[in-house]
Amino acid sequence: MIQFEKIILKNGLSVIVHTDRSTPFVAVNVCYNVGSKHENPERTGFAHLFEHLTFAGSVHVPDFDTEVQRAGGANNAFTSNDLTNYYITLPANNIETALWLESDRMLGPKFSKRGLEVQKKVVIEEFRQRNLNKPYGDVWHLLRDLAYKVHPYRWPTIGLVPEHIASATLGEVKDFFFHHYAPNNAVLVISGNISSVEAFRLTEKWFGDIPTQEIEPYRGQTEPKQLADRELTVCRDVPIDTFYVAWHMGGRSERNFYVLDLLSDILSNGSSSRFEVKLVKEQKLFTEADAYLSGENEPGLFVATGKASPGIDIHLAREKMLEEILMTTKTTISDYELEKVKNRVEADLLLNEIGYLEKAIQLSSFEIMGDASEINKQGEQYRDITASDLLDAASQLFREGNRNTLNYLSLQNSQK
Amino acid sequence: MSPFRKIAPAVHSVDKIDFIEPQHLLLQGGTSFFTLYGGTQEVVKLDFSFKAGTWYESSKLESLMAASMISEGTTGKTAREIADRIDFYGAQLHSVPYYDNNYVSLLSLKKHLPHLLPLLAEIIKDASFPEHEFEISRQKRKQRALVDAEKVGLVTQRSFLRSVMGAGHPYAPVPSPETYDAVTLEGAKSHYRRHYYSGNATLFASGDVDEAVQKMIIENFGSGWGTPFPFKNDQPVATSSQEKYLFIERESANQNAITIGKRVPTQHHPDSAGLKLLTTIFGGYFGSRLMSNLREEKGLTYGIHASVVSFVRDALFMIHAEVTAEKTEEAIKEIFFEMQRLREELVPETELAPLRSFLLGRMLEDFDGPFARAQSFSSLYEAELEVGYFDKIIYAIKSTTPEQIRELARTYFDPASMYTVVAGKR
Numbered sequence: 135m136i137q138f139e140k141i142i143l144k145n146g147l148s149v150i151v152h153t154d155r156s157t158p159f160v161a162v163n164v165c166y167n168v169g170s171k172h173e174n175p176e177r178t179g180f181a182h183l184f185e186h187l188t189f190a191g192s193v194h195v196p197d198f199d200t201e202v203q204r205a206g207g208a209n210n211a212f213t214s215n216d217l218t219n220y221y222i223t224l225p226a227n228n229i230e231t232a233l234w235l236e237s238d239r240m241l242g243p244k245f246s247k248r249g250l251e252v253q254k255k256v257v258i259e260e261f262r263q264r265n266l267n268k269p270y271g272d273v274w275h276l277l278r279d280l281a282y283k284v285h286p287y288r289w290p291t292i293g294l295v296p297e298h299i300a301s302a303t304l305g306e307v308k309d310f311f312f313h314h315y316a317p318n319n320a321v322l323v324i325s326g327n328i329s330s331v332e333a334f335r336l337t338e339k340w341f342g343d344i345p346t347q348e349i350e351p352y353r354g355q356t357e358p359k360q361l362a363d364r365e366l367t368v369c370r371d372v373p374i375d376t377f378y379v380a381w382h383m384g385g386r387s388e389r390n391f392y393v394l395d396l397l398s399d400i401l402s403n404g405s406s407s408r409f410e411v412k413l414v415k416e417q418k419l420f421t422e423a424d425a426y427l428s429g430e431n432e433p434g435l436f437v438a439t440g441k442a443s444p445g446i447d448i449h450l451a452r453e454k455m456l457e458e459i460l461m462t463t464k465t466t467i468s469d470y471e472l473e474k475v476k477n478r479v480e481a482d483l484l485l486n487e488i489g490y491l492e493k494a495i496q497l498s499s500f501e502i503m504g505d506a507s508e509i510n511k512q513g514e515q516y517r518d519i520t521a522s523d524l525l526d527a528a529s530q531l532f533r534e535g536n537r538n539t540l541n542y543l544s545l546q547n548s549q550k
Numbered sequence: 551m552s553p554f555r556k557i558a559p560a561v562h563s564v565d566k567i568d569f570i571e572p573q574h575l576l577l578q579g580g581t582s583f584f585t586l587y588g589g590t591q592e593v594v595k596l597d598f599s600f601k602a603g604t605w606y607e608s609s610k611l612e613s614l615m616a617a618s619m620i621s622e623g624t625t626g627k628t629a630r631e632i633a634d635r636i637d638f639y640g641a642q643l644h645s646v647p648y649y650d651n652n653y654v655s656l657l658s659l660k661k662h663l664p665h666l667l668p669l670l671a672e673i674i675k676d677a678s679f680p681e682h683e684f685e686i687s688r689q690k691r692k693q694r695a696l697v698d699a700e701k702v703g704l705v706t707q708r709s710f711l712r713s714v715m716g717a718g719h720p721y722a723p724v725p726s727p728e729t730y731d732a733v734t735l736e737g738a739k740s741h742y743r744r745h746y747y748s749g750n751a752t753l754f755a756s757g758d759v760d761e762a763v764q765k766m767i768i769e770n771f772g773s774g775w776g777t778p779f780p781f782k783n784d785q786p787v788a789t790s791s792q793e794k795y796l797f798i799e800r801e802s803a804n805q806n807a808i809t810i811g812k813r814v815p816t817q818h819h820p821d822s823a824g825l826k827l828l829t830t831i832f833g834g835y836f837g838s839r840l841m842s843n844l845r846e847e848k849g850l851t852y853g854i855h856a857s858v859v860s861f862v863r864d865a866l867f868m869i870h871a872e873v874t875a876e877k878t879e880e881a882i883k884e885i886f887f888e889m890q891r892l893r894e895e896l897v898p899e900t901e902l903a904p905l906r907s908f909l910l911g912r913m914l915e916d917f918d919g920p921f922a923r924a925q926s927f928s929s930l931y932e933a934e935l936e937v938g939y940f941d942k943i944i945y946a947i948k949s950t951t952p953e954q955i956r957e958l959a960r961t962y963f964d965p966a967s968m969y970t971v972v973a974g975k976r
Contacts, residue, residue: 156590157918194555199837203904205561206911225911230559238555255849259805263852263872267805269700371802373696405621405633414686415629421690441693474638481640481659484591488919 135510136493139330140501143338145346146318150497150506151333152325154490160326161223161491162232164240165498167321168314169216170293171286171354171432179293182213183257183302184310188220190249192238205231213291216431217502223491226327233340236322240315240344247304258296265292269372273542280366281380281435281538285357316347321501325494357382357433360536367541375448375547378540379456380435381531383427387503392515393527394427394436397462399475400524401425401438406474408458409440418443419451425459431503435538436531448543462528466521479516564910567917569940572754572927579774580749584927585764586756588920592660594763595921597754597928598674599651602745605720605863606781608737610729615688615738616746617647620654622683624676629683632673641666643673649721650862651932652745660758663766671770674746679739692730699727702800702807702973703872709796710809710971714866716788721861747776752931756924791969798973806878806974810885811868812967817860817933821958823946825858825867828958831897831905832856832888833869839888844871850881862933867962875975882970889968892959896952909947913940 138152173180189198189211202209207224220239222232265271274290282288293299322341324333360382384390402409402425409423423440438459442451486492500509572584607613621636621643622629636643639662646653654674658666698704708723715722724730748771755767790813815821826834833840833856840854854871873881916926930939 154590156588158914159918195558200904201558203835203837203908203911204558206564206907206914208908208911208915223915225562225564225914227562228559231561234555234559241555252846252849256845256852259849259872259874260852262805262874263703267702267803267872269697371700373700374693404637406630406637410633411630414690415683418686421686421693443689444693470638474634477638477640479640484659485593485657488589488591488593488921 136487136497138497138506139334140506141334143317143342145342145344146316147341147344148321148501149334149337149341150321150323150501151328151330152323152490152493152497153329154326154493157326157490158225159223159490160226160229160232160324160328161221161494162229162236163219163221163323163325163491163494163498164236165217165219165321165323165502166315167319167502168218169214170289170291171215172314172350172352173286173289175286175289177298177302177306178289178295179257179261179291179299180302180306180310181218182291182293183253183299184307185211185213185218185220186253186257187245187249187307188239188243190246190253191244192235193242193244195235195238196244198235198239201231201235207232214430215287215291217499219495219498221491221494229324229328230336230340233336237340237344240317240320240341243311245304245307245311250302250304250307254299254302257292257299261292261296261299270370270376270542273378273540276366276368276542277378277380277435277437277538277540280364280540281382282357284355285432286354287357287430287432287434312347313350316349317341317344318346319349321498323494323497323501325497326490354432360538362535363537363539365539365541367543369543369545369548371546372542372544373546374441375544376439376441376542377448377452378437378439378542379452380437380538380540381536383434383436383531385433386429386431387508389515390527391427392512393519393523394531396475396479396516396519397524397528398425398427398436399478400462400467400471401459403475403478409455412458413440413455417454419446419454423455448541452539452541460532462524463532467524469521472519472521472524476516476519480513483513483516561907563907564914567914567940567944569917569937571937572924575768577748577768577772579772581751581753581771582931583767583771584752584754584924585759586754586920586924586927587759588923589757592758594658594660594663594755594757594759595924596656596670596767597756597924598654599752599928599932600654600746601650601750601781602652602741603648603650605650606745607720607741609733610724611733612737612741613652614647614691615684615733616741617645617652618687618691619679619684619738619742620645620677620746621673622687623678623680624672625678626676627672629680632669635665635669639666643670660763663763667766667770675775677742677746679735679742681735684735684738688730688733692727695724695727695730702803702805703870705798705800705973706807706809706971707868707870709798709973710811710868710969711866713791713793713796713969713971714811714813715864716790719788721864722788743776744779744781747778748774749778750776752928754924754928756920794969796969796971797976798971799976800974803974804875805872806875806972807870807872808878808881808885809868809870809971810882810968811866812969814858814865814867814962816863816865817935817939821961822865823943824950824954824958825962826943827909827946827950828892828955828962829856829858829867830909831901831955832892832963835905835908837905839892840869840871840885843884843888844881848884850874850877850884854885860933878972878974882972886965889959889963889965893956893963895956897955899952902952906947910944913944913947
């Protein structure tokens with residue numbers, strides 16, 4: 135149970151405080167309801183590029199990082215398909231430095247043409263390092279493009295191509311800021327060694343006078359129901375054949391999300407999971423096999439993947455994995471196996487309640503989805519799941535026509 | 551907008567870090583048992599460390615394969631039975647090989663310990679090394695090595711280690727994925743028998759380790775197990791490569807990886823704390839010289855880092871970055887330019903002051919909560935250092951002068967002493 139208090143400032147900023155006296159630190163976490171799904175399809179990668187730009191200083195602060203360091207703190211940020219999240223951790227008695235910086239970031243970054251040119255280069259290097267120059271680095275570009283036809287989850291956060299980033303202009307940057315970075319489009323979470331009274335007082339002082347902005351409406355289109363299976367095969371300079379199979383599932387706040395999360399655990403979480411026991415150890419078809427949820431807020435993907443053992447045909451391996459997956463639509467899970475995966479979730483949820491920063495980030499993302507108190511209902515959501523829920527969810531998910539298969543083959547193997 | 555925004559809020563410096571040592575008990579079987587009580591949840595973490603890393607191998611990969619076979623079967627239980635029990639109680643079990651020490655750790659809810667501690671004891675004391683599991687594990691690791699061999703960043707870092715330490719050095723990574731074909735079950739098993747015994751183990755228990763938990767731990771691990779092995783620290787001295795520049799061709803790369811560095815004194819040397827500070831100024835944090843120049847000024851790279859990597863018996867200074875192939879020469883030139891600048895100019899106090907505060911904050915973080923404290927103390931004891939070492943680090947952070955920093959740069963940042971490894975396109 136994560137205890138917290140919440141208020142909403144007059145300018146629309148939601149503020150959540152969680153007190154944790156076991157640490158000498160506090161985290162100041164600001165989460166904006168803007169991610170790559172809010173981007174123009176011709177300018178993908180923009181939200182993430184923008185995150186880089188906000189570190190170059192703001193209206194009253196020439197150098198963000200030096201100020202954080204001076205206060206003994208550390209800071210970072212991440213952008214996802216759904217949101218952009220900034221955080222500063224620092225000794226609790228220096229919290230005002232963090233509030234000063236984050237409120238100034240919200241007021242307005244210091245945009246310069248030079249700063250933009252440099253950060254465009256940095257982000258393109260990041261694109262190369264993570265996606266273009268790394269074995270299997272373009273898997274999610276291919277898979278998203280295969281699975282989504284209209285929804286903006288079609289592209290990854292880094293962007294569709296480096297050219298989109300290269301062509302961003304200063305005018306677009308400013309425009310993006312005023313349409314998305316505003317108190318009425320953000321959540322502030324303060325967690326750690328501070329009372330809620332003090333935290334709310336300081337929040338009012340630093341964030342109270344930031345003006346509300348008109349937020350650009352979200353234009354993401356709902357992905358139409360997929361009716362026919364899709365398959366794409368690519369050959370790349372990689373050492374091992376692999377595949378990714380993805381099925382469309384529901385959104386993060388639906389009950390089924392929890393059911394399917396448990397289903398993915400049954401298939402592949404831990405050394406006693408079905409994939410590990412049957413596909414890796416017994417049949418030796420794979421050296422690694424995995425099933426997981428892409429985990430976005432809006433309807434996302436349920437993914438199964440594996441690396442074939444040496445000498446094993448990848449298509450055969452994939453068919454065997456699909457057989458194992460389809461078993462979940464036919465056979466009811468035993469009480470023992472259900473209890474096992476629930477125990478694992480119980481432990482994981484408790485471990486998630488240890489770090490003050492992790493708690494702040496989780497509270498923010500639940501609040502962005504609509505309600506931070508959902509964080510404390512997760513345990514119950516998982517506990518209530520029955521064997522027949524799993525059977526139903528699996529049957530819906532793995533229906534014919536809902537499948538997207540990416541075969542990712544090794545150029546070297548195919549030339550042998 | 552309010553005028554007060556123009557002025558930075560007053561900041562307080564970190565003035566107190568609690569270095570109180572964990573409670574220590576020498577168990578009957580010779581295991582050193584440390585307890586760090588604390589935390590907010592009913593969770594316990596057990597960390598065993600054995601002097602069983604690559605340093606102690608008689609041939610390559612034995613340590614890695616021995617570690618991978620812990621939890622893959624005991625005389626009385628199959629790998630599957632073990633996995634099933636660990637998963638049933640929602641615990642996390644990790645067996646991790648490293649250079650000096652290998653680790654076995656268990657993270658569990660306190661309430662499940664009565665079931666899990668006897669199992670953990672059985673796994674550690676009585677691993678049976680079944681052939682079937684060994685082969686599966688070896689294949690999996692070889693495949694990972696094949697993928698890693700395609701990552702230019704890992705390629706340069708590993709080649710760098712082999713160049714500086716000498717390819718035959720026990721810390722040097724294996725030359726190619728094919729090395730995995732040579733490691734044998736017998737080799738891994740005898741590595742386990744020699745090094746995973748009670749007198750060679752240190753145990754840290756952190757979190758909600760109350761008296762009942764301590765008692766349970768002693769019941770399971772108090773008396774001796776295994777046979778002491780007389781390991782003589784007489785590993786052959788490997789010689790560093792004569793060649794200071796190495797280029798590894800990767801035709802298809804669209805980014806080149808660069809690793810530059812050299813051997814430096816270990817943590818026992820009086821310069822060690824100051825050298826760490828110098829390295830941080832140079833490339834150890836976001837505002838470092840290298841990040842400011844290569845990333846924030848020129849946009850040459852997504853990230854560039856310099857660090858001192860400490861082993862028990864060695865230490866390395868290492869710079870690493872990945873850059874567009876065409877910019878490789880420019881990046882290397884800038885790295886040496888920044889090195890030279892530190893040898894010539896004094897670091898201004900305007901740069902040092904925020905860095906000192908930043909590092910004190912990180913130090914405070916290293917002691918925040920029982921798990922972080924366990925990690926800090928276990929590294930300290932592993933390196934055979936006294937608790938006073940932490941005070942030395944703090945003193946170095948607070949008091950090293952710009953003149954001393956320049957002197958350290960003159961001693962350790964001699965460009966002629968550096969090894970350079972590049973992988974990618976010419």
